[in-house]
Amino acid sequence: MRNACKFILALGLPLLFSFSAAAEPGDKLRYLPVQDAGRVKPFDTFATETLEIIYGKKRYKADENAESVAAHWVVMTWMLSPESWVTRPLFEVKHFEVLKNLGLAKEKKYFTGDELFKSERFANVMQELTNKRESKEKLTPYFQALQRLENQFLIFREIASGRMLHVLPKKDSEDWYSVAELPIEMQPAFLEISKNVAQYLGAVAEKANSHPAGQVLDDAVLKFESEAQKYSPEKYTQVEKVKTEVLYNIIHPFRWAYIFYLLTVISLLFIWIRKSEKGMSLVWTFLSVGFILHTAGFVFRVYLAGRPPVSNMYETVIWASWGAILFSVILELTYKFKVLLLGGSLVGLCALVVADMAPAILDPSIQPLEAVLRSNYWLIIHVMTITISYAAFMLAFGLGDLGLIYFVIDEEKHRETIQKLTTGVYRAMQIGVAFLTPGIILGGIWADYSWGRFWGWDPKETWALIVLLGYIIVLHARLVGWLKNFGTLAAGVITFSLVMMAWYGVNFVLGAGLHSYGFGAGGIEYVSMFVLLHILFVIYAYLNHRMKKPTV
């Protein structure tokens, strides 16, 4: 009973918190439906994504001590008074060479529009980019950075001119009217929103009571929506989905999920170190809440996108961390080792934190799918099986790391734990292989069905095969006794580098082949560092192991 109470409390708290946040006057603006990048989304999502492109963050902060401002206010004021923004450091430019060629200070990160776009140097680098594009060669990181700069420039200009914010469905086409092209009868309603945004922000700036102004603004937004509804009744019906999306943005379920995973890890560590027999119910409660929130976030995305969310790096990381938790729970329920659960929740925690922290590399926005991927059936059975196998390998990696730490600490004293972890690593690898093999074969069948060949040595499929070969080598080597406990744990860590290559490397480093829909850029230095550090750690653990036991 007590557990049940805890459970409800834990689940209820974040929801309660988020609903209270949503009820703030002036927030209705966030729910305004807009058409952007191939779908209808709430203004909230549009503004956040746009601010991330230009500023690199979800909220704007004028300086260290200033209070941060939410994206929807920032983007709205770009349109209402762009001139007040050109002197603010708003544009994030990080690439060293780009800064050098623009003649800007390297230690600064944010620049004003005047600093960036008014110089002749800007025209020069843009010409450089145009020339590179005409040669049709692959864009190097420098040119990708220039491309982002061009994007930042265009997006700011288009928003300032009112041409980018599409708020009203056209009667005779799929497109929506932008604010700049609104039909004359709809203009007063939008003007009302603009006016009230200014008044509301004025009230906030003066630290006066902003609630009445917020209320008036809300009314203006609702009035515009109802007029839009009258103007184009059928096409304005997606509003419900848009509301859910704002809720998803506010709740941010994956963040709550990793907070609960963190609690799981902390409480589990406490029990583990104290060798306590009690407290497992608390651990399971935290983990269940985290897992439910994780699943809920996933369900949100399925509903919002209308497809299984496994189509880019961000979505697969979320999905794989979910799988890693699930597998560790299954192994824990089978073996009751506790340490397997610890490894699993650590892996899930880390993956979710990484996904949340790097929006520039792992893009969390919901994007329209490439034509060839528009088959939910195949997406589910091929992509989900492959990525769930990565989840198992990720778990093997986490457990392997833990095991090596025990080896380094004192392998004699922790012999039993090491044996348990080795079992976990071995089983996780087996689970991975059992999903990866059919995943690859199903991929072959899909490729045969839709491209006309079962196997084409495409880099993505080749690397999936390399991962499989890697783990098969390890499993066989263990089977014939070439790998003992240390070797198996080390293999769990090292072989995961192959997964990193297949998962991240093919899309972000090689950038070639037919699986081009998942391509991205950035983060290569972090990933290489991650892989390198682990290899060094394995070498250190090995040397340590050899010194202690010179005979083995």
Added chain:
Amino acid sequence: MRFENKALQKFWRFSTSFQLGIPILIVLTILIATGTIIESRLDAYAARRYIYESWMMYVTMGLLIFNLTIVMVDRLPWQTKHYPFIFVHIGIITMILGGFVTQKFGIDGSVSVPIKGKNNFVSLPQTDLVVYATFDGDRYTKIFDREVDFFKSAPSERNPYQIQVRDNKIQVIDYVPYARLTKKIRATESAQAGASVRFQLMNANVKQVESITQIRKSKTAKFNFGPAQVFLGDVKRESADKNEIYLTPAADQQLRYTIFHKDQKNPYKTGAIKIGDVIATGWMGLELRLLDYLPRATEEWDVVRSEAPTPITTAALQIRRGSDTHWLVLNDILKIFSEAEAYLITYQNRRLDLGFPILLKTFKVSRYEGIQKAMAYESEVQVGTGDQIQDGLISMNEPLKYSGYTIYQASFQEDEVTHEPTASVFSVNFDPGRWIKYFGALILSTGIVWLFYQKRKRKIAL
């Protein structure tokens, strides 16, 4: 299994052991990983040629099959506990063999069909070098037709590829896999060669330099300037629905011009024009200035070698005849004129006649709302001839099967300006190894499930 012969026994032990198996797997892994890096640096074709279809790959695969087989034979007579692993091994061998059958006997090509048009030729990756010759300038006879593969062994000045025709004067002396092309026009002495002009079209809004070169003597060539058309050759007006300017070679120094206006039968103006002259067309203030005129010229490619392929590079050969060299671009024609005869040389992807046409009735692209990104595309086609005609719809993930071939929607071509689709691209494939591979996959999957079930009985990994 045991052998009396010591050496044989030792060899057998080695073959069945992981001392052979694991190195094979490691070599295979390294090979195919290298392949993906080559694909990233160059392209899929290069990766295939250098790695996946190389002797190294065949040897590794051969050794793998050898190892997988011998490990099974070694376990004879088999017991129930052996079956899962035997299934897995047989499954893998079957899939590899299926892949080999596909590679050797399958067909995988592409067909581009214009909207409302038809095509019955599939373009295959193999390349052929074909030479036609003429002595009277009209009738061409094929005098050479060979499959050539220069990708891994390119010809050079020192080691040219000899085209065996007549006096053996034609040689291939260079191969550029990734060539960036520019056009150049050069004067020639050959009596067979056509004329070439370079001119400027200008009015208050437009200022544009263009050139037209006749493929051969007296063969009219055209430049389409939207509402107006410029011709180089004899006046031959087919309809009166366009503004037309004819430039007709008259002598080595000058041409005659004839200007027609839309919907008027008789010429608006005629006269003579030489280099530097400007004529008013009487239409939208447009003037034509003749910048250059060569009475005998050929249009040729100039090639810049690129390190890696891009969407605008293509393969090109350098052909030498006597002291002249010319560039021949993949799927293009090179004309070489001499005093007595002329040659047409083509270097092209092999075209396979399907035996039936693919007719594209309609092609639809649906796009995501408000943007240009394609959401789906589908082609309404008719395939076959006579009473074997079949109608069908081909879309992404939904191919059409006809007479042993499977036709897939691969992509489409669109107008650069309007983004309206102009043609649909299909990949056409015939795969005799398909069922072998599927059968292998089935055996393999069964084996894995079985293996997994068997392993579950043990509690701790040992």
